[in-house]
Amino acid sequence: MNEIKIVDKIQDFTLKDQNQKEVHLYDFAGKKVLLSFHPLAWTSVCSEQMKLLEKNHEMFDRLNTVAFGISVDPAPSKKAWARELGITHIRLLSDFWPHGEVARKYGIFREKEGVSERANIVIDEDQKIIFFEVYPVRELPDMSKIAKVLEQ
Template sequence: MEEINRIAGGNMAPDFTLSDNRKRPIHLADYWGKKVLLSWHPLAWTNVCAEQMKSLEAHLADFSRLNTVALGMSIDSVPSKNQWAKQLLIAETMLLSDFWPHGGVARTYGLFRDVEGYSERANVLIDESGKVTWVKVYPVPELPDIDEVLAHCAE
């Protein structure tokens, strides 16, 4: 993947509709007026990804206070994400499936890892008008610091 294609701060966020773990269609543009955190994780059923998604769920009140909707994003299928959410006791956070076309939204955002076939571990923060304000890509084994994420949401 060439980094030149990666979404960057100041860009308008490409709109999309994906199904969440409960099979509900989630349309990004429906959330304009709120900040949206796209929290990308490579694969469900892995330890760091589980901790990343559980941290979103654990901080729902903080995200709400900051007028932010946190969305868990990966290339896993809806049934897989549904079972995973149940196992992790994630009841409120929406876990979106970018399964088909495989990684289509991740590709649009320049966050798809072609060699491995999954997304980067990344956070993309979008403001109330649909503009990207912060992008951070992490080494795949690294858990994003939720305090850093919340600090950017508070800006």
């Protein structure tokens, strides 16, 4: 299991979003990126976490930031979930196959449950990690803390 450290360069990945479009992390050089991991779609805290990202999309735009929601759910499930939640600005990425590969790469895969931790990772314009926090699985991440990191 890898361990993420602040100032490390993030490991690259390519995942599909809810519309089956590929997202290549390194294509976002020059922007800050928020990787918001959640265990499973269709659950209450995860739904609130993704709605919080959507609600803050204008702040992300203003702060030159792209936010992604990431879980092990397959892309078709993410598409239906995004429609259900009214997510239109945030891309929901599927870490489905190889199952949890990105979460494993970042050391936040929960082997016993087969899902990722609830975690936020912020990388800067040079793809260096500037923030990393794992939250209790039933706890909604604090968006004001993320906003402070992005404003620095």
